[in-house]
Every structure is written in structure tokens, then in C-alpha cells.
Amino acid sequence: MKPDVIITGHQWWWEVEYPSTKMVTANEVHLPVGKQLLLELRTKDVIHDWWVPELGNKMDMILNRTNFLWVNINKPGDYIGACSEFCGAQHAWMRIKVVAQSTADYNNWLMANTKKAAEPMDKEAIAGKELFQNKSCAGCHRIEGTSAIAVVGPDLTHLAGRQYLLTGLLANNESNLNDWINHPQQIKSGAHMPDFMLEKDSVRAIAHYLSQLK
Template sequence: MNIPLPPMFHPSSPEGSLIGKLGNGFLIAATAVTILVIGLTIGIIRKYRQSKNDGEPSQTPGNRRLEIPMIGVPLLLVTVFFAWSMRTMNAVQPGAGDHPPDVIITGHQWYWEVVYPSASVITANEVHLPVGRRLLLQLNSGDVIHDWWVPALGGKMDMIPGTDNHLWLTIRDTGVFDGACSEFCGQQHAWMRIKVIAQPPEQFDRWLASQSAPAQAPAGRFAGFGQSLFLSASCASCHRIKGTGANGRAGPDLTHLAERGTLLAGRMVNDSANLVAWLTDPQKIKPGARMPRFILARDSIDALAAYLTHLQ
């Protein structure tokens, strides 16, 4: 039976590899020190254990042959790991300089807003990135402190209100990489998952071009009724749907909602049944979420779900 290694032991970025090597160095050194301490402890207990007829053991006021390595070896280890850590930090996280961010990610309670400035694209929760390109991520917070961490992709970074933090990233492998907010940020912290979808550059460029397009017009009268409800009710005050009168920014952008695999930052699969459940009673699904419960008739909720499932 093959047990897969945790993502941090199988990095998919150069930054992750450098951090992984440093972590392995710390692990090896810590293991060696632990074994040494346990061995010395057992040896000393066996050699100097007291019997009934033992008197006061002889006292040794000083022993340079012992004291020099006791002080020198730990000092050498600290010096080596300090220099190694600084070198890794400089390699992984050089300054942003005048380089504009390729992606701006903002943490909210409890979802991720993702902006691609070059294409004027805004999406949520699922972060599409191209492989083989060196990217600069700008990380912000819209409310409390969050923390961005995708173990397979290397470094983690705090997201602090009012502060622009940056993270360089070069993804080597295509695939889907999972992460999570790693700073406790409130009641739904556990359901603030990250999904990075790493794509070949040409596939990413096609995806980005499709995301820059406005939302599709609703197909059919029922979905059209759902759009009218969305725009006339409070939905449009909190959510944005490009190409319509909905320009809210308090909640996630829904322009291409139907293309996302999950809802609510990984809380549930994105399908019609789950949309209906969410619209019926948001607080039952994700207690503490900013989405209020609207008392709507079932046909109105079904119409809203029908409209949202057409936003591709």
C-alpha cells in the first residue's frame, strides 16, 4: 500500500523545494540532537546510578574538553541554520520592487476574492494560475487577519488589513493544489479552503479570456425570472455580475459562478440542489456567514438557482 507524502514533502514549485530542503535540514538536526540527548541521559543514568553504599560523588569544577563542544556545537548549528534561513528567505521572497502584481488575492470572512488586473477579471475561491511563469501574488485582507498557505506551493503569508503583502510563485506541475487559511479568522475559519488550479499557459490564457466576458444572458423564462429577482432584490447590492446592473462588492463575484467546482470556499459541490439549500437557509449551511436569510417562496428560490447555474 502506497501512502502519499504530505504536500510539503512533495513541492511543486522551486520556492517550495527551497523551503522543503530547509525544513528537512531542521528535521535531521533536531532528530540527531534528540537521539544524542536521550543516549547521554541513558548513559549517565547507567554509569552514575547510586547504590546503597555509595557516598558523595567526586566533584569536577571545570572540564574544558567537555564544555567547549557543549557550547561550540550548538553555536555552530544556530549559525549554520541562521545563514541557511536568511539565504532561503532572500531566494524565495525577494522584494516586489516596481513589479505589478499578476494576481491580487483578498481574504474575507469567509471566502477568497481573486483579481487578475491585466484582464479586469474578478472571481472567487478557485485560483487559476499558469505553470512555468514567475508570478507575483499580492495578498490583502478585507476584514481580519487571514493567512494564505498552499503547502505544495511553498511559502505562506499573512494577510493583514491595510497592508499589501507579496508572495513570489513559480508552479512546476499542472494539477489542483489544496490549501487553507492558516490564521484563525472566526467562526467559519475551517471552511475557508483554497483551491489552486495550475494550468498550461495556453489553457490558462483561454480561461482568463473567457472570464473577462460578461455573464451570459439567461436561457428561458424561468432563469430570466431568476435574473429579475436577483437584480430587484438585495442580491445585487452585495454581489457583482459583469454585464448586468449588479455591482456589489460585499460578497463574491458571481459572473461565472457555474464554472466553479465548489461553493462557499470549498464547503459544498456547486450544483443546483446545493444552491437551493444555500439560498433557502444560509445560516444553517455556514453559520456566521455574511449572507442573510431571505424569506422567499420556493419557486423564487428555484428561479434564482436556475439563473445562477447558467452563469458560465
């Protein structure tokens, strides 16, 4: 049976794929209520463990092995969980957020997130897009509809539509994006996001561009 959602654990974030649309997002898992859903669980590195207590059992994610978990959510709302297998320095900040929605709201969300990235709306955002493509950002991240197609780090196509950054560590806003890009290791030590020592104006432009990707 084909899964409804494929969730892959990384140090230290969650990749979320919807096979029916080939849409990929990160960290916030949207699911419809009132439907039996099959989750396929994988890892790209060490052992992780998917656990959202209100939604059922834990399930290990082991390299080169695929596990499955059935869920059926009865009530819309946010369901919070975490990786429950120690997976390295930032294990404590590998949180899970499941957003359970009515069928109509879920379908609207899915349709919106299958669209290509929004074009930048002002001069600074246009500069930020160019910097994103020409600096090292595009070497790790994908933004659908642009030349950035890498899959090392989280997909950023609709980054601004997520409530949090870094699996719950920071609220998702332009100021926090700026701080994260500027000094990632000070915020989430050990994360695989290096400090590129960009000029402050460049960091600000990139953060401004990303903040428009809804």
C-alpha cells in the first residue's frame, strides 16, 4: 500500500513528502482529520524515533530500513511531539508539530504548497533571491521554481508559511531568520548550517527574501 506521507528524519529536522503531489516541506506535518493515514518513516543518518503521544505509538527510524505507522486523527488542532531516540547534540530541539485540519482546509493547504515559490516583491527581496542563488544557500536548499534544487537541507519553497523555525526553537519571522543566517552555530550549535560570514546587508536581504516565501 502506498503511504499518504513520507517522513524522513535528519539531524536535526524533519523532511515531509506528500507522494500524491510530490510536494516536499519540512518540520510541520499537515494531515487531514477523520481519515486512516499511512505514514512511511525513514532516516537519512542516525536512528531517530517519531513520537507524537496523542497520535499513537512511537516508531523508530533506522538507516536503510523503512517503517510504517497508521494514524487516524479525530479532532483538528496542533499535536506536539519529539524525537524520542537520542540522535546527537541538538536532539532536544528535534520537535514535531502535526497540524490536523478539516478535509477542506487540508486540501487548500496542499494546493497552496504545491505552487512554485512566490516572486520577490521589492528591491531588497530581489537582491536576496540573487544572493541566495549565487552564494552557498542554493547548494543545500531547494526553492521550487528557481535554480535552487538541492535537497541537503530543508525545502524552503514556502518557508514563510510555517509557524516556527528550527523545529520549534524560534518563531518564524524576518528578525529570527536574519539572526539564524548570520550566526547559525550560536543559535543551534552542531547544526549542519555553516556560518558563511556574509556581509550584514547580504544577510538582511536573504532573510527578507525568505520571509516572503508563503
